[in-house]
Amino acid sequence: MTTHAEIKTLEELERTIRWLACWTIHNANHLREKDVVKVGGHQASCASMTAIMAALYFKVLRPEDRVAVKPHASPVFHAIQYLAGNQTREALEAFRGYGGAQSYPSRTKDRDDVDFSTGSVGLGVAITAFASMIQDYITAKSWGTEQQLGRMIALVGDAELDEGNVYECLQEGWKHDLRNCWWIIDYNRQSLDGVVQEGLWERIEAIFGAFGWDVVKIKYGALQRAAFEEPGGEALRTWIDACPNQLYSALCYQGGAAWRARLQDEIGDQGDVSALLERRSDEELGALMANLGGHCVGTLLETFQSIDHDRPTCFLAYTIKGWGTPLAGHKDNHAGLMTVSQMREFQADMGVAEGVEWEPYAGIADKAAAEGMMASAPFFSQGTRRYKAPVLEAGDTIWLEDRELSTQAGFGKILDQIAKSDSQLSDRLLTMSPDVTVSTNLGPWVNRRGLFAREASADTFRVEKIPSTQKWSFGPDGQHIELGIAEMNLFLLLGAAGLSHSLFKERLIPVGTVYDPFVARGLDALNYACYQDARFIIAGTPSGVTLAPEGGAHQSIGSQLIGISQDGLTSFEPAFLDELSVILNWSFDYLQRDGDSDPDERTWLRDETGGSVYLRLTTRPIEQPRSRRDDPAFQQGVIDGAYWWRPPGPNTELVIAYQGCLAPEAIEAAGRIANDRRDIAVLALTSADRLGAGWFAAQRARRRGNSNASCHVERLLGAVPKHATIISVTDGHPATLGWLGAVQGHRQVPLGVEHFGQTGTVDDLYRHFGLDADAIVSAAQNLMPGRPIRGLSSVV
Template sequence: MIDAGSGPAPSYSADDIRVLEELERRVRWLSTWTIHNANHLRDNPDGVKVGGHQSSCASINTILTALYFHVMNEHDRIAVKPHGSPVMHAIQYLLGNQSREKLEAFRGFGGAQSYPSRTKDNDTVDFSTGSVGLGAAVTNFAALTQDYLRMKGITPQDHDPGRMIAIVGDAELDEGNVYECLMDTWKHDIRNCWWVIDYNRQSLDGVVNEHLFRVIGRMFRSVGWNVITVKYGRLQMDAFKKPGGRLLKKFINECPNDVYSALAFQGGPAWRRQILEDTRADEPDIGELHDLLNSYSDDELHAVMSNLGGHSMEAVLHAFDQVKDDRPTCFIFYTIKGYGLPLMGHKDNHAGLMTPEQMDAFRKAQNVREGHEWDKFEGIKVPEAELASQMAKAPYAKRKTYRLADQRVPIPEALTQSRQERTSTQEAFGRILNEIARAGGMLADRIVTTSPDVTVSTNLGPWVNQRGLFGRYEKEDTFRERKVPSAQKWTRSPKGQHIELGIAENDLFLNLAALGLSESLFGGRLLPIGTLYDPFISRGLDALNYACYMGARFMLVATPSGVTLAPEGGAHQSISTPLIGMGQPGLLGYEPSFADELAEIMRYGFNYMQDEDGGAIYLRLSTRPIDQPKRELDDETKRQITLGGYWLKKPDPDASLAIVYTGAVAPQAISAHEALADRFPGAGLLAVTSAARLYNDWQRVERARLKGTDGGEMAHIEDLLEPLAEKARFCTVIDGHPASLAWMGSVRGHSVAPLGVDNFGQTGTPRDLYDHFAIDAKSIEAAALRVPKH
């Protein structure tokens, strides 16, 4: 436990404390009023509760005020816990970075967001938060990204690295991804990372377990973190020094969490009664305890007992002053949920809202005049000039921009690879990366790969052989040193370009999120590539969604995919992942069949990751080797490949049949098309390389038509299907969920027979499973021949 009076010389003065406490008081008012305005004063024609979390905000007011107005510098980055959003907005409002209009529209359309958002709030948000646990964990990977950039000289070395700071609710530590990230980043010896835990001991439904702080402390110490626990505030520390203070401290230490919360709600008389009831009458200094309690009025006693470390500006600043190196540090600040509000400590206060009557009393207590609630410095007790001076000298205020920029990485007109007569898209991916590594240059230097312990089995091995593993320290490959033959020659060093992770898909996506924001966070552009097994995307889907929500740019290579991975069985065979590639905002899915398609899509993807209106890209690849077409792609075919589809066999005008395929089932589709050639001369064979791009483009045009702003534009899928007769029929086939392509019949009103996989796979051979799931050539042929009912 930290004694607020011990340690090195403080970075703050008594005047600083006085002014910061006034700022804290104003932040508490503004955050509380913002939520009240949204729920009780703003028009609400739907009658649905707007919400907000006044109590969760109140428990971190002191901590965030100290960080923003005294501790953080311009290079620090912070993830504010989801329910602390109004506090963050209030602070930025005082700093001049947030508008009153946005606060008045909090949780409304176009207003300040319910939870901090990089993409929907203004630029002051470093990391989005919302799904609990992820905002905390991403700071670890941001610290790793910062190390990566600095060790390679990509970002400037003329200043100390920033601290990646996470404000974490204690209940967030129930999330499993927290422990995964701590373990993985421990392996990489991360630095400059702070987790600030709001230990208010209340979650949404109840009170957390007793002595959780000890478990938290042990957990962080076990992965090499420094742990600073701040339990007592200045008022309590002063009380402990008085006669009777020993017994008062003993009561505080032994009082159960739920009782302490209830007493915080009940106030002074309840505190006085409980302290005496819980203290043995034969204690040697019991009389001194009585005298100590009698020296306080009820209000004064309530102030002392609720003055836990996280609510004492001096104790908070003192704790932050203890950190003198770059070792990752966990701060455990004792707080009370709802501190300073009528809801303080009540077990139902998580989503509770102050009533208009409570707010009116609170307004008067804060010396806020009616009609002046939004005034920045209304009701302050120190000269406004002192507040302005404190804000101006805050290191954080020196931040010139919240979004940094770096030069664009030039991408060659074509990505080369050794041509193979028969290969899989997974093998081709490895060869393309290998050729990029061999060629060198800026593209090779700015690519960083990462994988959850499936580096070799996703064909990253050749890349890592050439570019090495990333690590803080040099470490030779032991097998190579001992002259043991191995295809993998992996040396670890700061020069390496592959970040090895444990078996944790959440960590993969959080790492990709941080790497994919490297330019705007740190001023160094990277082109991250993450590989994993396609069926296990679902394990980390929350973290993938989080990465996309923040606008991170990366290339996700998921392989192997589908029931084509036949001998592995259902647990390793993906079904619905093509729909993720279509339905996940910020992620553009592709599933090529041939190596030359993949090369063009990767070239496009490296550009798309850098485009202002671009995003992340998802490649669904296969281990199944198939015969490769003998061709040289012309510019128009390349363009159509990246647009999502092209005719491998263009239909004749008014053709009555087409076969549409995606990915590894190309040979089956080609075989079925050939078998039907005599009965349907001129039938088309359509290669869909991206159902997602085709669908998104079609929907974009359709929405423009609804608004009358399309200007006669046609979607690419409309152009592709234009040659078919009005009553033509086509069959779609994919080693994945059939809904991925079934929608295409709606484009021009054609009849569709969708084939695919909509159940768990089994072990067998690809031939067995293709036959079982009816995605083989005979099934495609039969589906194409079936006469539709009109």
């Protein structure tokens, strides 16, 4: 039971973090050296959250809990971490500056104890549900460490509920029996540009309730509840409940006198109500009307501590944006900043003397009590919670012997071989897919390893002896999570699973599959997962216009460029099974790396840092090389991004460079051209991403004085005579490989796909888009018109 004295101390700590958050923002905008761009910082959005965060961090949270902080409350979070000794004054002084505390909490950029990065609103909310699912997954395993289950908590701005991914997440949580998840909504009813629609709370209550959540309203503070017990109090409560959001905000901004005038005018002609108002000064009346539940630490504590179950719970905490500051309630306060004079007034109200603004407990009357509460706060009792987990051995490379197969089918066969094995890797590998498990070739893996659910359920078709290729049994031992068809959920779950080693001390190897064009549907969540440095493999398959009969809606064009441009994600597009085998084996190790960011001076890639991996695979079966290529030089070339299928000679006139499943067309075209031209070279690219990244890094190194810096693609193309021409071809946007000519100054013709496809056969579409062998030969003829290429008229 929390004592009255403890509540008083907690209120003092709340004032301290409110002060530090506002002062940090003020310093960045008004005291620090000016920049040409406004710094900003959301003082009002911070103020509405301070009581909620004080109650949580100083009393309610336990070490095993994890919190996603509302993005605009970042300064409050940094202030709390400053009091806990996990943040420095220098970082606060540099808030939103180079090397300073981040604008929005960041696992990778901040030095303090951030559980989940936030910033793209809604995503930080939803990932807490998926983190809870991953916690349940780990707990169900025989190898899972025994530990207290934590609550995955999101501090939610009410405007974040406009984001569709929040509702996609609710449905997925309902399907997977979500538990140990709290969402605490800062219901200040103001968004970036205006006031939230009336009656939103009813929609929240209905929607969350429909998906099995408990909804707890925290509407009235202790002062208000006491006033309601007085004669006339029920009339006051009725008026508060009926008051429109905009009017309530406006009266909060105007203060006690305005409240008195409005209440006297509307309900003050009743004797009891008039007496209730008259017993309070204007200041006291303003404090009463602003005493909503979300600002009353006693009420918040009582509410949070009353939850004695693990059902998902949504707390609707009524607040006032800008509470306790001169900005309170004004509709323009979202990005508004206190003026210098307003800050002086606020500083005086906070009791902070000039010159001690950065002191951790400035303005607190009983500093010893505050320090004591901080020292005993359960959440901080075990230090920071950024864990590490042992590295899993990737094992030997799995080679496939098929003479003709697609990379998508090869991917499924390799996972099936892993499923047959008994190893740490096979036990820790977790697959997931948004309703495309079978069509992305995960079926064999799932048949062997099962689907995960906390409660076992049998495969009815199997029980009823109905033949089926899918053995869909659910249980705690399962290693596949089947999601609904929402790609945002896939990438959020991959993100949560890819942080398991850091959040829960247990390492997973998450592997997700998705139709390649729909990577773009989950792109915000993919970027979010990478920004947090989550580690996973995502296989985008099937891909390109090679998925010919499916039509343009299922044929990807720009996904290769996503793989190239996305930070934290290394992309590959193998053509052959042996390439895929090498890449997958390397990827299992790469996911687990956590070394320094110094580049390897052979490639200038920062491979020791590690990251996630994107595989772009296709459904087109192609003939495989006649013998296994397992020599170290080949394997290294595959990982570095390219190797010579047909090396150049001193008289090479033409290089055909390909990536992915157009290997047969490129190789055939080279053979036909070679009948009339000497030394036709073929460059097999497995990763334009890694080739390009190495080239960019080597150029930076040379600019910084390392004149000998040279990367893989520079060495490869350095062997090609300057007069030679490069024809590049890929089933995707031509810009994917269109930069190769710039590496050593060669002329280049990039072939690829720039427009939506249509239905047809593979040959139809390759001919239509100029990707077939005839198109490559024709391009070569146009570049070298002196002698005709007899192979141009050949039938493919």
